Structure formats: C-alpha cells, structure tokens
Amino acid sequence: MEIKVNNQDDIKVIKLIGDFDGSSANKVEDNIMPYIENHSRLIFDMGECEYVSSAGLRVLLIIAKKLKSVEGFGVLSNLSEEVQDVMEITGFSHMLNSYDTVNEAINYMKKGE
Amino acid sequence: MLRVDTYPTHEHNGIKIRRGKALPFGATIVPGGVNFSVFSKHATSCELVLFKKHEKNPFAIIPFPDEFRIGNVFTMMVFDIDYENIEYGYRMDGPYNPREGFWFDKEEILLDPYAKAIGGREVWGREPDWNDKFQHRSRIIFDDFDWQGDRPLEIDMKDLVIYEAHVRGLTKHPSSDVKYPGTFTAIRDKIPYLKKLGINCIELLPVFEFDEFEHSKISKVTGERLMNYWGYSAVGFFAPKAGYAATGKFGMEVDELKNLVKELHKNGIEVILDVVFNHTAEGNEKGPYISYRGIDNKTYYLLTPEGYYYNFSGCGNTLNCNNPIVRNMILDCLRYWAAEYHIDGFRFDLASILSRDQKGAPMVNPPLLEALAHDPVLGKCKLIAEAWDAGGLYQVGSFPAWGRWAEWNGQYRDDLRRFLKGNGDMVGRIVQRIQGSPDLYSDRGPTASINFITCHDGFTLMDLFSYNRKHNDANGESNRDGADENYSWNFGHEGPTDDYGINRERIKQVKNAITILLLSRGVPMILAGDEFGNTQFGNNNAYCQDNEISWLNWNLLESNREIFDYFKKMIEFRKKHPVLRAEQFKTAYNSSGYPEVSWHGQEAWNFDFGASTLTVAVMFAGGAEDYGTEDDQFIYAAINMHWELHGFELPELPEGKSWYVVSNTGMIPPQDMWDENNHKKLADQNEVLVTARSIILLTAK
Numbered sequence: 001m002e003i004k005v006n007n008q009d010d011i012k013v014i015k016l017i018g019d020f021d022g023s024s025a026n027k028v029e030d031n032i033m034p035y036i037e038n039h040s041r042l043i044f045d046m047g048e049c050e051y052v053s054s055a056g057l058r059v060l061l062i063i064a065k066k067l068k069s070v071e072g073f074g075v076l077s078n079l080s081e082e083v084q085d086v087m088e089i090t091g092f093s094h095m096l097n098s099y100d101t102v103n104e105a106i107n108y109m110k111k112g113e
Numbered sequence: 114m115l116r117v118d119t120y121p122t123h124e125h126n127g128i129k130i131r132r133g134k135a136l137p138f139g140a141t142i143v144p145g146g147v148n149f150s151v152f153s154k155h156a157t158s159c160e161l162v163l164f165k166k167h168e169k170n171p172f173a174i175i176p177f178p179d180e181f182r183i184g185n186v187f188t189m190m191v192f193d194i195d196y197e198n199i200e201y202g203y204r205m206d207g208p209y210n211p212r213e214g215f216w217f218d219k220e221e222i223l224l225d226p227y228a229k230a231i232g233g234r235e236v237w238g239r240e241p242d243w244n245d246k247f248q249h250r251s252r253i254i255f256d257d258f259d260w261q262g263d264r265p266l267e268i269d270m271k272d273l274v275i276y277e278a279h280v281r282g283l284t285k286h287p288s289s290d291v292k293y294p295g296t297f298t299a300i301r302d303k304i305p306y307l308k309k310l311g312i313n314c315i316e317l318l319p320v321f322e323f324d325e326f327e328h329s330k331i332s333k334v335t336g337e338r339l340m341n342y343w344g345y346s347a348v349g350f351f352a353p354k355a356g357y358a359a360t361g362k363f364g365m366e367v368d369e370l371k372n373l374v375k376e377l378h379k380n381g382i383e384v385i386l387d388v389v390f391n392h393t394a395e396g397n398e399k400g401p402y403i404s405y406r407g408i409d410n411k412t413y414y415l416l417t418p419e420g421y422y423y424n425f426s427g428c429g430n431t432l433n434c435n436n437p438i439v440r441n442m443i444l445d446c447l448r449y450w451a452a453e454y455h456i457d458g459f460r461f462d463l464a465s466i467l468s469r470d471q472k473g474a475p476m477v478n479p480p481l482l483e484a485l486a487h488d489p490v491l492g493k494c495k496l497i498a499e500a501w502d503a504g505g506l507y508q509v510g511s512f513p514a515w516g517r518w519a520e521w522n523g524q525y526r527d528d529l530r531r532f533l534k535g536n537g538d539m540v541g542r543i544v545q546r547i548q549g550s551p552d553l554y555s556d557r558g559p560t561a562s563i564n565f566i567t568c569h570d571g572f573t574l575m576d577l578f579s580y581n582r583k584h585n586d587a588n589g590e591s592n593r594d595g596a597d598e599n600y601s602w603n604f605g606h607e608g609p610t611d612d613y614g615i616n617r618e619r620i621k622q623v624k625n626a627i628t629i630l631l632l633s634r635g636v637p638m639i640l641a642g643d644e645f646g647n648t649q650f651g652n653n654n655a656y657c658q659d660n661e662i663s664w665l666n667w668n669l670l671e672s673n674r675e676i677f678d679y680f681k682k683m684i685e686f687r688k689k690h691p692v693l694r695a696e697q698f699k700t701a702y703n704s705s706g707y708p709e710v711s712w713h714g715q716e717a718w719n720f721d722f723g724a725s726t727l728t729v730a731v732m733f734a735g736g737a738e739d740y741g742t743e744d745d746q747f748i749y750a751a752i753n754m755h756w757e758l759h760g761f762e763l764p765e766l767p768e769g770k771s772w773y774v775v776s777n778t779g780m781i782p783p784q785d786m787w788d789e790n791n792h793k794k795l796a797d798q799n800e801v802l803v804t805a806r807s808i809i810l811l812t813a814k
Contacts (some may be wrong), residue, residue, distance in 0.1 A: 022197030052138070054365050055197045061259060089298040090365050091259065091372030 003031050003050075008043075011109055013102060013105035015045040020056035029059045036063065040072040043105045045094075047078035057092045079106040119145040125175045132181045133188035137298070139227030139351070140253045146192040147253055149201070151225060152185055152438060153409045155215060156205040162247075164200045166232065166364075169245050171222075174204070177418040190554065194591070197364070200232050200250035201225065205408055211398070214411035214422040222811055224404035225251040226413075226442060228349050229449075230367055231322040232383060237281065237295065237356035238659065241326060249324070249403055251363060256453050256538055258371040265457045266328070266383050267493050268313055270519065270560040270636060271694040273647055274684055275385065276312040278641035279343065279567055279663065280357045293359035295367070297373045304380050309679070310644055311684035315377065316385040316460055317343040318569055320350040325659070332589045339589060339657040343569065345462055346394040346428060350446045356813055374455050383457035383555040385495060386450065390432055391502065397422050397429035407724040412438050415473055423473050425466050426502030433611050434467045440481045448490040458495025460521070464614035465498075465506040466631040468513060475506055479513060485814050486515035497521065497563055510553030519636065529566050530577065530600035533626055535754055535806075537725040544722065548710055549634030551698040558696050562635035566626050567643055570596075570655045572644035577601045578622040579608060584651030587658060589741050595654030608651060616683065617781070621644070621806060624679050624778040624785065625754070628808045631683040632731070632750055634695055641665060642682040646673040649676045675782040680784045686775060686810075689789070690746055692735025704736030705745040706767065713749075717764040727755035728803075732764055747813035760800050763811075770813040772798055779807030 001024035002017040019085040022030065035042060044060070046052075052060075057109055059075075067074045077096040079087070097107040121129035133148045134141075141148045149161055163173040187203075197603040202224060207217030224231065228251035235242065240249060284303065285295035291302040300315070307315065323344040332339050346356065358366030393413075395406050398421065405413035415423040415431040422430040425748040433439045448455045461467065468479040485496060500512040500520045509754050511525050525546050532539040545552045549559025567574045572583075581603045585595045604618045625647060630637050641647075642665040649655050650803040655663045670677060687693050692709065710722040721730065726749075735746035749772065751761040763772055773792035776785060787793060792812065795801065803809050 005575070021227070022195045025197075051363075053197055053363060054368060057368075058257065060256065084362050085292075086363060086365065089360055089372065090368035091375060092368075094261070 001027060001052050002086070005035070006108045008017070008106055011042045011043060012107075013040045013045055013104060016049040018049065019051040019053070020049050020059075020062055021051065021053035022055040024026070025055040029062065033066070036066050036072060040067070041109055042067065042072070043109065044073040044074070045078050045100060045102050046080070046083060047111060048078055049083070050080060051108045052083050052086065053088050054090075057087065057090065061092060065099060073109065075099060075108065076107045077102045079082070123178065126173065128175060129192040130175055130687040131173065131190050132352040133190040134182045135186040135188050135655060137227075138186075139225060139229065140251065142196055142253065142255060143190065146190055147194045147196055148188070148190045149410070150186055150188045151203055151227075153187070153205055154185045154412055155208070156207040156217060158206045160204040161189060161191070162202045163191075164247070164250065166200055168200050169242075170581050171407065172798040173436070194253075196253040198289050200247075200252055202247055202251055203317040204410065208488050210473065214416045215418050216410040221402040221407045223246040223402065223407040224249045225351055226404050226408065226695055227351055227445070228252065229256070230254045230364065231349050231355065232364070234322070234324060234326075234791055236366070237325060238470060248401075248743055249322070256365050258453075259801070260369060260371075260455065263375045263378050263455055265451070265455050265493065266378055266381070266382055267457075270495060271696050272688075273314045273383070273636050274312045274687070275314045275316050275563070275636060275638040276307065276310070277316045277318070277619070277638055279318045279569060280354070280665045281342070283641055283665055286661065286666050287665040289665065290667065293355070297357055297369045298359045301373055301376050304376060304382070307382060308380055310681055311387070312639065313381055314385060314457070316387060316638070317463075318387050319347065319349040319389055320354050320386060320774030321388070322349045322354050323476060324348055324394055324745040325356065326773040331590070332587060334589055335587050337587075337632060337660060341657065342659045342663060343656040345389050345656070346392070347389050348394045350442070351388070351449055354509060366463070371454055375472065378455065385458040385460055385497070386456055387460045387462060388429055388447070389462040390434060391463040392426035392428045392430050395422065395430060396682075397788070404797060412436055413470070415471065423468065425473060425502050425506075426463055428639040431466060431469075431473070433471060434481050435470055435476070435479060440484065442482055443481060444737070447485065447494075448488065451490050456494070458497065460497040462499055463502040464512065465500055465502040465508050466504070468506070469504075473504070477513070482513050482518070483515060486517040487642040495519065497527045510550075514557055517562055519561045521568070522553070522564055522635065524553065524635075525550065525562065525564045525635070526566055527600065527631060527709050533726075534600050534602045534621060535727060536754070537727045540724065540726050540729050541722055543729065547629065547633045548700065549695070549698060555698070557633035559698060560636055560696055563638050564630055564633050564635040565638040566630055568638065570654070571639065572599055572601055572651075573640060573647050573649050574623050574626060575619065575646040575648050576651055576653070577617040579603055579648065580651040581607060582651070584608075585654050587652060587662060590656060595652075599653060611733065618806065620673070620676060623676055625806065625808050627680055627683055628692040628750070628776065628778060629752070630733060631671050631687045632693060632748070632810075634693060634698075637687070639680070645670040646676050648770070662689060675785065676771060678782070679776070679786050682776070682788070685789070690733070690735060690748060691740040691742065692733045692746055692748070703734065704738035705734040705747070706734070707747070708732035709734055709739075711764070711766060713761070715759055715761055717762040728753050728759050730761050749811040751801055751803045752804065753807055753809075754806050758802060758804050760802050762800050763798065766813050771795070772811045773814050775809065775812050777809045779804035779809070
C-alpha cells in the first residue's frame, strides 16, 4: 500500500493506494497518527483503494476516535460502492462522514469553519 | 507498557514462538502475535497447521514442543502473524481404536473447536473444492466491535412477542426488495417492517457456522439441489455462518452480525439464537473428520459400550453435554455470544439431550442445565428449551428449570390446532392453554410457556388451513419425512383454490388462531411470514429446500394485507392489556371486583369445564390497581369454533361501562378489526351473535 499526503491549506488530503488490509494496517496507522494533533483536519481519498479489510476498517476507526479526542475532524471521499457498503453493513460508517469527491469533502470542511 | 512475555523463546523454520497461555482456549490476539490453546485429553502430540487464506497447502506446520503442554492443553504463542490473512488447524496424534472410542488420525487437519470465525463456506451455496482436505478452516478475529453503548435489552419475558425467522429465508425471495438478499444485513432492511408489525424479539434459526452442503444431493423429483438449509448441524459453535453475511467473502461476518444486533437493539428488538448443542456436523461412524472426532472423540461424544455413536439427536451423533469439558465449552460459547454479540437469549434445540448423563440416561439435576441457569454472564439471558429429544425424552412441563428456563410449549400447539379444527373435547385443555398452561407450569408461572401454533418445523399457518396432508415429495424421501399428525384441515380442497368461500374460511382461521395466541398468557411466538399468509405449498419439513418453498414471498403481503393488519392490531391490543401478560396464574377476584379470568358458555358465568364443546368465552378483568392501568380493563372473547352461528350472553359490566367490539373474525375488512379509538359500541349489550368458526373480541369502555 502506498500513502500520498497533500496539503490543501491546513487540510491534509491522504490518498491510500492499493489494498488496505492486515498487511498494510500497521503502516497506515504509523504513517497517519503523527498528523493527528489538536484540531487537525484529514480527508482520506479512497479512489484508488479498492479493498478495505476488517483490519483496515479498524485502523480508520482508531484514527476517527483519536481525531475526536483532539477535536480534530476527518472525512472519507471517493469510496467505491463496495467499500461503502461494507462499511455500512459492518457498522463502521458512523465513524467518518463520506463524500463523493475530494473537492466536495474540502468544500464541506471549509464551510465548517 | 511492554509485557515481559512478549518475546519469543523458540523458533521453528523461521517462525518465532514461545509457550502460550492455556486460557482462554482458541486463538487470541495478544501483543506481538497470536496465542493458540487447544485441549485434548488423549492426544499424544499436536501440531499447529498454518495456511495463507484459501490456500490448499499449509505454509507452516509447527509441532507443539512437549514443554508447551500444560495438563491436557497444548499452548503456543506465534509471533508476527498477519492474523487477518491466515487460516489454521490442528493435527493430533493418538490411538485409533473406535471400539475404545479413539479416532485419532495424524493426517487429518482439524478445526479449532473454539474458532471465532470459520472459512470454507464464505459464500452460500458456492460449490466447495472437495479435493481440499481442510474444508472448515479456523480463522482469527478481533473482538473489538464499537457497540456505542449498546447492551442486551432485558425486556421482561412477559412482554415479549417473538418472531421466528430463518436468516436466508426471510429475505432471499426476489420480492423481498433488499440489496443483499438472504443475509444478516438484509434483516436490517426489514427492521422498519418488524417494528410496524410490533414484534419485539426475533428468534433466528441456527446462525453458528454449518455446512449447507452436508448431505446435499440432487432431488430426483425436482432436479434441484437439496441443501442443509435450516442448519441444525453446527460445524463450530463460536463462529457465525459466514455464508449468511453479505461481507462473508471479506471475512467480516462477525462485524456484520454484531452490527445487526446493535441496530435491532436500537429499534427495541431483542435477538434470540436457536442453538444446537445436541450434536455436530460430524455425523455417525461414516461422517467426516471436522474437529471434535479427531481432537478427542471420547470426550466430545456419547458412545455406546461398543464405541458406536449414540443417536439421541436423530442426526448421527450426540454431544457429550454433561462431560465437564464439553459442558465448559458450551458455557464458554454462550457466554461469548451473550458478552461479545449482545445476544438476548437462547432457544436450545432438542434441549432434553442436555439433561442426559454420559451414558445417555436422563438426570434429575443435570449439571449443565443448572450451570446455565445460574451463570453470571447469562444472568439476564432468556433460556428457552425445546423440551424433548429424538431419543424419546419428552419433558414439556417437567424440564429442569431453576426458575430460569422457559419451554416451547408443544402441548399448546397441538391443543390449539385440534380445537381450531373442531375437536370440542379439547376445550378443557384450551382453558388451560389460554391461562398460560397452569397444568404444566404451576410452579413456574405463565412466562415459562412459549406459546406457538406454528414454527419452522411443520406447516405454516396458512398451510395448516389449506392442506389435509403434508406434501414433502420435493424432499426426495417419497413423502415419508415430516410429521404425519398435523391436525390440519383444508376446508374442502387440497392446496390453493379460486373458491372464494374456501379462501375466506382459511383467512378467518388464520385470524382465529392469532387471536387466541395473542390473548393467551405466556409468551407468544409467531412464525415469520404467517402474518401475511406465507405458504410452503404443503411442505411441512422444508429443512432442505433452499428455494421458493422456504423463502418468504413478500408479494403475499400485498394480497393478504388484511392478515397483516389483523396481526398488527392484535399485537397492539396485547401490548395495551397487561392482564394478558401476567406473570402469575392469577384468576381470582381482584381490584376490579371481578375474577381476573372467568369462563363463560353461551350463558354468561356458566361454563361446563367437563363438556365437549366448541363454544367458549373468556373474560379477563385487569384491575387498575393490580396492573397500574388508568382504568379497570375488561376483555371478553366469544370463541365459536362450531360450524353454526351461536349467541353468547354477555357478562354484566360495572355501572357506566359498555361492551365495544375490537374484532370479529367473521367479518371482512374493514369490519374485522377496529382501531383503538374507533371501537364500535354493541347495540345489544346482553348478547353477541358469533358466526360459524369465528371469534368476537370485546372490550369495555
């Protein structure tokens, strides 16, 4: 799994490329956690992530909880229908809002100011 | 903080290991790796076999060094495991001597009896690779679901209305209008419907991993594949059926089922699981090695002195439930489902087997049943027994209860059916059944009785009034299987008909049945689909029918809307009248100034309990002081199962109150059932005329 991070003003757009499963879960967690500080704002671009396993979803949940604890904010974007369904079905969808595109997510975050 | 024991001490072909912890059994994710622990009393050695997911050949076979064994438990901690992408099993060596009860075979790869998830059947009905020696593969999961404050609902037993459903059958039919038909998540889509109906508990047919291909064959009659569809045959007791999960192919069935439970709870609906501890999917002497047989046959199964399997279950083998090891496994299992899945209760299939000792003889105080009744984790769980077994033990009314166990009241079903069909000799029994069966449960109260007229096993309610005989040819056993004694009646034509009169009679009988069921004290249980007249086309044993015979046809909800409306309003009626949901068999005079339950014939206050009659009326008087209602409640039901019209003289009400009609099954909609605020005042307060095979339900205002 490859992780690309872009800054859009003070919003971090994190692109996850490849399968997000048990073999990449630790890597994602280790890479993302340092970005989480007070009031940090993260957008996950899942456009090139076709598969998120249970371990992957757990990392997202841990990130979401961590963000909440520091009054940060995170959203998902570009989810494939399948990944979106899996999150919904397994009870992970309540943790992070989801937007169709990265731009929509950015607009939402900025409006939230 | 780092633990001292998170460092490997040994290495096997590059895999780092150390002695593990004996408890808990199973595979547990611990810092640094996974702890494996498995019991076998008679094995001489054991190996851990590790596979990459779905692969036929293992990538590692690690013998447990003898120094890792603690007592009869093989333990090992394996480091750096990608827990999500592996499957594991055990190989056990030991004596092979079936006469002595030993079946060890060191070539067989065995499922962990404590596996929390099981691979191999992740997509329902997908033909397995039969060349794979390891069919049911233990997997490792994280029990860290985000419950967001949920816990079991603990609804009082007296207030339950149970809805018995098959996970796949509920939504597999194309008419069910869900995105992932036949799955756990599809049940979520039906929650608004279930709430509208008014039930507050769903009882699921077995959801422990089973093999739908067990005994599977092509029907000579229909050419269709017959499946192990009901699933009363557990492969593993700790893992949910992956093929029931839309996300099973991703190995996420555990979270999917937990999320379903959470959503049901959020909507006020409890979950009861139908659990099958009487036997396993390993069958008899000719059955496959899946787990228990190869791990410790003599411990897990009841064996004859000659080493054969006892067959009290009718399914080839009998789990040795009162062996301390097996007993603890069952306890661990139920605690796990209660604690980790927030399950509200359990219904035990052929529960009488759980009361047999290690030689198969029934015990007075079976330790397993006692342990379950007193278990701390299960302290608020509903425990419901199917109080008989296939070995001839029948304990309805006498199942060892310790004040905790309720029973499927098979007597209720049979007596109601016979009375509805027109057997007046039953009336004395009907009096008992409506009161909550004090003749059976005098020490335990009405809530010991799960009242039902139909369940998955037998005719649907509509079929009960559409068929004289079972029609099980599609099962491929020349119609020999399934119960012969159904007390059913077709009203003059076998099966579907265009005859308006016959169809009206059938609908009326369905309404009569549900009226009595929901007026009866005890806990009512409804078979899913009965509320819209679902049919199994006369099949009364659809255990192998994964097709339209078993799948609920939701189109019938439209065509039989009146049945649904009637069920819904009867459930509402029950909920508004606590006197129907009493926890004691109270019948004597109460604060209303009337007897709490009184029986009447065609003359008020005059009922001959010794008579053979098809006309009987019951009055419930719920005193406001006794039941905390705003006003005294009076309910009167005139039941006429005779084929002619009869007049019923009405009991006199207190000054200022009059009788109002709630429902009249003899009428067609909308006059069959009135809304709460629209009840019709009877013009004649002294008598009601009840048409043939009808019930008129009155309330006082």
